[in-house]
Amino acid sequence: EAGVVQSPRYKIIEKKQPVAFWCNPISGHNTLYWYLQNLGQGPELLIRYENEEAVDDSQLPKDRFSAERLKGVDSTLKIQPAELGDSAVYLCASSPRGQNTGELFFGEGSRLTVL
Amino acid sequence: GENVEQHPSTLSVQEGDSAVIKCTYSDSASNYFPWYKQELGKRPQLIIDIRSNVGEKKDQRIAVTLNKTAKHFSLHITETQPEDSAVYFCAASVTGNQFYFGTGTSLTVIP
Numbered sequence: 367e368a369g370v371v372q373s374p375r376y377k378i379i380e381k382k383q384p385v386a387f388w389c390n391p392i393s394g395h396n397t398l399y400w401y402l403q404n405l406g407q408g409p410e411l412l413i414r415y416e417n418e419e420a421v422d423d424s425q426l427p428k429d430r431f432s433a434e435r436l437k438g439v440d441s442t443l444k445i446q447p448a449e450l451g452d453s454a455v456y457l458c459a460s461s462p463r464g465q466n467t468g469e470l471f472f473g474e475g476s477r478l479t480v481l
Numbered sequence: 482g483e484n485v486e487q488h489p490s491t492l493s494v495q496e497g498d499s500a501v502i503k504c505t506y507s508d509s510a511s512n513y514f515p516w517y518k519q520e521l522g523k524r525p526q527l528i529i530d531i532r533s534n535v536g537e538k539k540d541q542r543i544a545v546t547l548n549k550t551a552k553h554f555s556l557h558i559t560e561t562q563p564e565d566s567a568v569y570f571c572a573a574s575v576t577g578n579q580f581y582f583g584t585g586t587s588l589t590v591i592p
Contacts, residue, residue, distance in 0.1 A: 370524075397578055408487075408570050408582030409525070422579065457524070461578065468513045468577045472524040 368392065372458050372473035380481050384446035387476040391439070391460030398435060399470065400443050401457040409457055415441065445478075453480045483508040485573050487583025494561050495591050502586045504571035505553040511573040514554045515580075516545060520567045528569075529556070561590045 371390040379385050391398050396417050401409035412431065414422040417438035426433065430449070435441040445452055455475040461468070484507040494500050504514075515530035531538045531545045531554065538545050542561075547554040558565055571583040 406490075406585065408485075408572075408584050409580075410582070411580070414578065416578075468515060468530065468574060469527045470515075470517075470525075470580060472517075472526070474522075474524045 370458055370460055370471050370473035372456075372476050374476055375474060376477050376479075378479045378481065379448055381450055382447040384444065385448050385478060386442055386444045387456050387458075387478075389441045389443070389458030389473060391441070391458070392462075392471055395460035395462050395471070396438070397461045398441050399457075399459040399461075400433060400441070401459060403455040403457055403475065405454075412443070412456075448478070448480045450480050453478055483511060483573050483575065483579075483581040485571060485581045485583045487571050487586060489586060490584065491587045491589075493589045493591060496561060496563060498561055500558040500561050500565070500588055500590075502556045502569055502571070502588070503553060504555070504573075504583050505551075506573040506581075507552065508573070508575060509549075509552065510575045511581075513574040513577055514545070514547060515572050515574070516543075516556050517570045517572065517582075518567045519570065519585075525570060558588075561588075563590050563592050566590045 398415040400412040403409045413426045415435045433443045455477045457475045458473040459470040487504045512533040517525040518528045519525040544557045568585045572580045574580045
């Protein structure tokens with residue numbers, strides 16, 4: 367079974383530039399998460415989707431961050447414009463609906479460096 | 482919302498010794514507590530989890546204990562090996578789809 371796929375793995379941009387990250391969850395997983403992971407910290411939720419609906423985006427800085435999950439499968443997270451403090455790893459995770467295990471399946475992350 | 486605290490932030494042990502990582506949570510409604518292992522540059526992966534109706538769970542060299550009254554849970558790794566070196570994250574969840582993570586423990590096993 368293919369895991370959660372993210373791209374790009376690494377991105378270096380100058381501040382004020384836009385950037386976008388893409389995530390392909392495990393087939394059949396209805397729930398998709400975007401997490402922010404700063405160095406030495408645990409993952410912090412940015413947004414959670416149930417199918418194509420964003421059900422929890424309270425921690426997403428909506429002035430510069432946006433996300434979409436068209437057709438309830440792949441998802442894109444965008445930052446425009448990027449700031450120095452956005453340098454971090456952006457993790458995507460998915461889980462099946464109605465699961466009992468509660469397990470999150472993570473992608474390998476997209477590491478963003480803003481210069 | 483839920484607040485999860487994790488200690489220690491770094492831990493070094495000799496190969497073969499035991500390692501213990503502790504987490505506390507604030508929301509008494511939390512009922513699911515997973516532990517994730519993240520090797521350098523890799524994705525976090527679930528290694529063990531426990532639900533609130535269970536006090537202890539073991540899987541080979543790893544075990545997790547839960548004290549609901551005190552609202553804390555711990556990860557125990559026995560007979561540590563160099564490949565156990567990684568960052569470990571605890572998490573707490575109420576609904577099974579909202580997860581609150583601790584800040585991580587960097588474990589180093591010294592050969």
